[in-house]
Amino acid sequence: MKKKIRIKLESFNSELLNTSCSQIIEKVKISKAKIVGPILFPTKKRIYCVLSSPHVNKDAREHFEIRIYKRILDIYLSKKDTIQSLLNIKLPSGVTTIIK
Numbered sequence: 039m040k041k042k043i044r045i046k047l048e049s050f051n052s053e054l055l056n057t058s059c060s061q062i063i064e065k066v067k068i069s070k071a072k073i074v075g076p077i078l079f080p081t082k083k084r085i086y087c088v089l090s091s092p093h094v095n096k097d098a099r100e101h102f103e104i105r106i107y108k109r110i111l112d113i114y115l116s117k118k119d120t121i122q123s124l125l126n127i128k129l130p131s132g133v134t135t136i137i138k
Contacts, residue, residue: 045111046136052107054130069120079108
């Protein structure tokens with residue numbers, strides 16, 4: 039029976055996220071495990087409205103937004119060597135990973 043590992047990646051920068059997905063895919067292909075993904079999730083946008091001048095002009099406002107990009111990779115293992123190779127990957131600092 040094969041074990042399944044799910045890797046969830048999140049980042050504010052889509053280019054960093056794509057490069058980290060490609061690094062993981064290369065490592066998994068070397069170990070000859072089956073990989074499904076990357077599965078793209080919808081981009082979440084948070085929009086913040088800030089007053090430019092707090093006392094006089096209530097109509098003068100600035101809008102800022104943060105975009106959060108998400109990807110999921112499913113890896114089906116047959117060997118334990120792939121786990122060690124996945125733990126040794128150096129991902130960029132702007133990418134958060136959750137491994138289940």
